[in-house]
Amino acid sequence: MKSDVEIAMEATLKPISQVAEALGIQPEEYDPYGRDKAKLSLSLLDRIADRPDGKLVLVTAINPTPAGEGKTTTNIGLSMAxxxxxxxxITTIREPSLGPVFGIKGGAAGGGYAQVLPMDDLNxxxxxDMEAIGAANNLLCALLDNSLHQGNPLGIDSQRxxxxxxLDMNDRALRNIVIGLGKRxxxxxxxSGFDITVACEVMAILCLTAGMDDLKARLARIVTSYNGDFDAVTAEQLEATGAMALLLKDAIKPNLVQTIDNTPAIVHGGPFANIAHGCNSVLATRMALKLGDYTITEAGFGADLGAEKFFDIVCPSAGFQPDGSVLVATVRALKYNGGQGVKELGTEDLDALGRGMANLERHVENLRSYGVPVLVAINRFPADTEAELALVRERCTAMGVRVVDSEVFAKGADGGIELANAVVEMCEHPTQPARFQPLYRPEQGLRASIERVAREIYRADSVHFTSLAESQLARLTKAGFGGLPVCIAKTQYSFSDDPHLLGAPTGFEITVRELSVRAGAGFVVAFTGNIMTMPGLPRHPAAAGMDIEADGTIIGLS
Known part of the structure; x- marks a missing residue:
């Protein structure tokens, strides 16, 4: 089969004006970025605000593995089908970060014959947008350090x-640095140090905002530091709000592109799901809901991270009512969760598959607990055997959950017809209609919210708060942040905070080591395990295999 880049380069794209016109978007409601991309004006949302919403379907997945599950590919292929x-x-997905693109994970434009194009520009x-978000964040940093230098009128404690x-790049050398050296x-x-752009609060704010006025209000609330009395110093006190919003004047507008078969795609924002909330922007999803019959969105990593945060942070904030969910799994990923080694995943192993099914079954139970119908999509690979596929179907049937095959990677829309029909039936002729309900009520307090997620989604026996986390919990509650939802930063590879506990582990404890408020985004981050906010490059980075030829042909991008 041809590479993703080769397939993408052979596709015939429509002018973006035709894609916009097919959605009923007027010429003055978008700004073309060349022939293939456009920025959608927020005035579009004002005009169509009174339209009824289409169906909202979340695509999520089992816990990710080194083998990959193809969640974005399934999302795109489903919308095409x-x-x-x-x-x-309309498919709505996040924008790729250059860190994974040049690192190990690759881009986020789908794959094979289910891609969003132009994939080279997108990746x-x-x-x-990423550059604007980084610039807004770094301007705030510069204003803070300038305030320290100019006599520190706000009394900022430089240790707090x-x-x-x-920086939108994996660069471990920048995790911990010392600034301000040299002359007075x-x-x-x-x-200090650097985080990757997708981990910053400005990114989270952009993806949760309802518009420009809301954006400025959220930016103003960013807690940058604390003074000697441990009172918060905000972006508003640093007089940063207006300039930050100015830098984001175009980034706030969702991006319109298309799939390989010209299906509309709105791509906007890109917070990581283990560090942040892991979903594309509320503005993009809201536009798609008003413009189409079906909005196919997705949440990052496994359902214990991305889907939980979509249901418990994004939906309550935006007022979304999801109509259904698709849980993506692969036979090889299930075998990996059952203990089969990465190099042996192409070999049939029904015992490992049977053990690994516990991971899928737990995710199904969790999704159902939100009152959202769920079906399972098996992303097919050539090495999958009939015996393995039969075992997956048998176990899913025993749970009463529908399971369908997806071959959109190799066949495009044709490979997703069965899945598309199942989604239509789930949303339009449900045996049990969606009755969406978030897992917890934030007003019960941070500790209660964290413990609820840990026990009911992760299935932890208990939650341990370090002494630092305990003091932060008390301080944040006293400061008025105790009623915010929680965004738990956790490894994507396991239900636990240990990436090596695969499958569906039990009998473990979750340790919350520290807490940090994101007052502008509207949640508190609880850090567990060893979560890097500035990833590093692997021994063999994807960047080492990339190039561009004199005629513009791209090599190695995926």
Whole structure:
């Protein structure tokens, strides 16, 4: 089979004006970025605000493995197949980060014959949103350090600065640095560091905002640091709000592109799901809901991270009512969760598969607990045997959950017709209609919310708060942040906070080592395990295999 880049380069794209016109978007409601991309004006949302919403379907997955599950590919292929059935479907996905693109995970434009195009632009610098978000964050950092240098009128304690600069690249050398060295005129020396752009609060704010006024209000609330009395110092006090919003004037607008078969795609925002809330922007999803019959969205990593945060943070904040969910799994990923080694995943192993099914079954139970119908999509691979597929179907049938095959990677829309029909039946002729209900009520307090997620989604026996986390819990509650939802930063590879506990582990304890408020985004982050906010490159980075030829042909991008 041809590479993703080869397939993408052979596709015939429509002018973005035709894609917009097919959705009923007027010429003055979008700004073309060349021939293939456009920024959608927020005035579009104002015009269509009174339209009824289409169906909202979340695509999520079992816990990710080194083998990959193809969640984004399934999302894109499903939207294409729904259009083939005569439904007006729109896919909404996150923008890729350059860190994974040049690292090990690869891009986020789908794969094979289920891609969003132009994949090279999308996976590289797209419309400049990442750069604008990074610039807004770093401007705030510069204003903070300037305030320290200019006599420190706000009384900022340089040992209690929460804000870090960001860069959209995996670079472990920048995790911990010392700034302000040199002459007195070079600033106030202090320890600091860099995070990857997708981990910063500005990214989370952009993806949760309802519009420009809301954006500015959220930016103003960012807690940058604390003074000697441990009172928060905000972006508003640093007089940063207006300039930050100015830098984000175009980034706030969702991006319109298309799939390989010209199905509309709205791509916007990109917070990581283990560090942040892991979903594309509320604005993009809201536009799609008003423009189409079906909005196919997704949440990052496994359902214990991305789906939980979509249901418990995004939906309550935006007022979304999901109509169904699709849980993506692969036979090889299930075997990996059952103990089969990565190098042996192409070999039939029914015992490992049977053990690994516990991971899928727990995710199904968790999704159902939100009152959202669920079906399982098996992303087919050539090495899958009939015996293995039969075992998956048997176990799913025993749970009373429908399971269908998906071959959109190899066959495009044709490979997703069965899945699309199942989604239509789930949403339009449900045996049990969706009765969405978040897992917890944030007003019960941070501790209660964290423990509820840990016990009911992760299935932990208990939650341990370190002494640091306990003091932060008390301080945040006293400061008025105790009623915010929680965004738990956890490894994506396991239900637990130990990436080596695969399958469906039990008998473990979750340790919350520290807490940090994201007052602008509207949640509190609880850090568990060893979560890196600035990833590093692997021994053999994907960047080492990339190139571009004189005629513009791209090599190695995926």
């Amino acid at each position: 729904l259009n083939r059935l005569g439904k007006k479907a 590289l610098q797209f419309t400049g 600065v929460e804000l870090r600069r960001v 005129s070079d600033g106030v020396p202090r320890e």
